[in-house]
Amino acid sequence: MTALLKQNIAKHISLSANETEQFCSLFEQKLIPKKSFLLREGEICKFEGFVTKGLFRVYHIDKNGFEQILYFAIENWWITDIDSFTTETPSHLFIEALEDSEVLIISKKDKEFAYANLPQIEKLFRVMTQKTHVALQRRMIDNLSKTAESRYIEFTEKYPQLVQRLSNIQIAAYLGITNVFLSNIRKKIAVKK
Amino acid sequence: MTALLKQNIAKHISLSANETEQFCSLFEQKLIPKKSFLLREGEICKFEGFVTKGLFRVYHIDKNGFEQILYFAIENWWITDIDSFTTETPSHLFIEALEDSEVLIISKKDKEFAYANLPQIEKLFRVMTQKTHVALQRRMIDNLSKTAESRYIEFTEKYPQLVQRLSNIQIAAYLGITNVFLSNIRKKIAVKK
DNA sequence: TTTATTTATTAAACTAGTTTAATGTTTTGA
DNA sequence: TCAAAACATTAAACTAGTTTAATAAATAAA
Numbered sequence: 001m002t003a004l005l006k007q008n009i010a011k012h013i014s015l016s017a018n019e020t021e022q023f024c025s026l027f028e029q030k031l032i033p034k035k036s037f038l039l040r041e042g043e044i045c046k047f048e049g050f051v052t053k054g055l056f057r058v059y060h061i062d063k064n065g066f067e068q069i070l071y072f073a074i075e076n077w078w079i080t081d082i083d084s085f086t087t088e089t090p091s092h093l094f095i096e097a098l099e100d101s102e103v104l105i106i107s108k109k110d111k112e113f114a115y116a117n118l119p120q121i122e123k124l125f126r127v128m129t130q131k132t133h134v135a136l137q138r139r140m141i142d143n144l145s146k147t148a149e150s151r152y153i154e155f156t157e158k159y160p161q162l163v164q165r166l167s168n169i170q171i172a173a174y175l176g177i178t179n180v181f182l183s184n185i186r187k188k189i190a191v192k193k
Numbered sequence: 194m195t196a197l198l199k200q201n202i203a204k205h206i207s208l209s210a211n212e213t214e215q216f217c218s219l220f221e222q223k224l225i226p227k228k229s230f231l232l233r234e235g236e237i238c239k240f241e242g243f244v245t246k247g248l249f250r251v252y253h254i255d256k257n258g259f260e261q262i263l264y265f266a267i268e269n270w271w272i273t274d275i276d277s278f279t280t281e282t283p284s285h286l287f288i289e290a291l292e293d294s295e296v297l298i299i300s301k302k303d304k305e306f307a308y309a310n311l312p313q314i315e316k317l318f319r320v321m322t323q324k325t326h327v328a329l330q331r332r333m334i335d336n337l338s339k340t341a342e343s344r345y346i347e348f349t350e351k352y353p354q355l356v357q358r359l360s361n362i363q364i365a366a367y368l369g370i371t372n373v374f375l376s377n378i379r380k381k382i383a384v385k386k
Numbered sequence: 387t388t389t390a391t392t393t394a395t396t397a398a399a400c401t402a403g404t405t406t407a408a409t410g411t412t413t414t415g416a
Numbered sequence: 417t418c419a420a421a422a423c424a425t426t427a428a429a430c431t432a433g434t435t436t437a438a439t440a441a442a443t444a445a446a
Contacts, residue, residue, distance in 0.1 A: 060334050068337040083327040126319035133326045134276040141253050144261040144369040176337040181433050
């Protein structure tokens with residue numbers, strides 16, 4: 001059950017078999033059917049999750065009712081609201097399954113236990129947070145400098161497997177444009193070819 | 194010389210006087226005159242810095258020659274290109290002093306020494322990276338959902354002391370708009386009052 | 387299988403933000 | 417202290433992206 005998780009940890013740091021086992025034993029599996037929520041706005045996020053099956057979206061709803069997608073998570077990705085989780089304040093985010101999904105969950109308490117007792121875990125999460133931060137910095141620069149059209153093209157090139165599983169509405173909410181405009185972009189690209 | 198730095202560390206984690214002293218001794222002071230660079234595109238970023246005086250901007254130049262500002266750093270802020278620093282690949286960023294500045298620098302080697310020998314330092318940087326990541330997530334959502342006008346207003350409210358030290362050109366590059374449009378926004382706001 | 391719901395597309399009017407260029411103001415530096 | 421450079425503002429034409437609404441196509445539900 002935790003095979004994918006072990007593989008994922010090994011990608012970031014080298015951890016002894018023993019420590020890996022101990023750490024993984026702190027997770028429990030949760031099944032999340034399509035359209036249900038792992039987290040809702042207003043709740044305090046008390047977990048960190050590792051997706052082993054399915055697809056989630058992590059999004060915000062602004063005061064005008066529009067949704068902005070912070071990121072998607074498929075197999076092998078981690079999900080949490082790091083803001084709510086670390087500060088223990090109510091979340092501004094929703095985490096929703098877009099497909100029937102399976103996720104390995106570790107509670108805040110158990111994660112703190114791991115930090116205190118498995119010295120390498122601190123490094124694991126430092127390294128992972130750094131990597132996601134770098135990715136977000138790049139996305140920030142892209143959003144500041146590139147047109148919606150090139151952001152869309154780059155998104156489809158970078159995550160082809162993800163694009164097939166997403167509606168254009170979801171992709172538009174990630175790119176920060178309307179689905180109507182995304183439709184125009186897609187038409188323009190199709191004509192070019 | 195490292196008083197500000199010690200104070201900053203204490204804000205994030207509790208570290209013994211001895212460990213604090215050891216860690217701070219790894220930094221050396223650098224003076225960066227206005228308009229000179231701490232890092233240029235193409236260089237590998239081999240340091241992490243803590244600003245004790247002055248003002249920096251961390252920015253990217255896109256292929257059309259436009260500048261996007263990732264963040265500013267004044268006294269008490271950390272600066273590095275975390276991407277280049279961790280992956281040891283050439284940077285896509287410039288770090289430039291906008292005022293005569295002073296910065297405490299720790300080299301990659303010494304930082305690794307600290308990770309290996311001062312167990313709490315791993316936590317320090319995990320916590321700091323988490324906090325900057327949360328801030329960037331919030332900015333990402335704002336950029337996806339808010340108009341330039343409200344982003345400008347919120348920026349001036351959040352960083353009033355910074356706004357006074359920045360030209361409108363710099364603020365516009367941070368907000369992701371042209372300085373001409375920022376001028377329009379400022380006029381509109383002034384008329385309202 | 388039929389109906390209801392969600393999704394994608396198109397069009398047309400609109401608005402937020404850009405571009406270019408000109409003008410006055412402030413800052414910098416020799 | 418004077419000239420040059422950088423900065424802020426304004427105007428006017430333009431373009432990227434939105435809004436609303438209608439229609440067709442695909443999916444889900446009963």
